[in-house]
Amino acid sequence: MRDSPHRWIGSNNSGLDSVAKYQEYLLVTVTSGNPAIGGLYKVPILGPRNFIKTNVAGALTGLDGIVYDERSRRVYLVSQTANAVLQLASPDDWVTAVIEKSYPVQCPTPTSIVYIAYPYEDAYVTCANQFGPGPYYIQRVKTDNLISDSAIIVYSNAVRLVMPTVLVIAVAVLGLVW
16 A cells, blocks of 8 residues: 555555566565555656556465566566465566466575576575574575577577678778778
């Protein structure tokens, strides 16, 4: 619930949790005991007056960390309820989204997340162990993103093959001109 255009007041055990940048928007996770309130929201960076809830096919509960990967155009969310990293995709600018995959996390209380795309395609999650005395650690979560390393390697190898040829042609043309 908001009491002003720029502030969210938690109610019914709800509140803002994590934020990621997406184009001219912020993607925000809201935690709540009420599924109608909790979930993923899109908020304009300039003049954040409208919290637009993303309609997600599947349950988004116990959300904590969020990260947006520009290369794959995917969102990765930490769900404490599912004890997993959820991979989401949207066909329509985060008006709607689907949970494409769920990657299990072994730690009891996964919280923050960072996603390292190339060359790893992995997420790293902080494990808070129920916020008790510990141990606290970071868990690597292997993902199999839809954009594979092999596509990047093919592109990289093509550049390696083409660039020397372009260089030889440029030197030959410049040599003829002089």
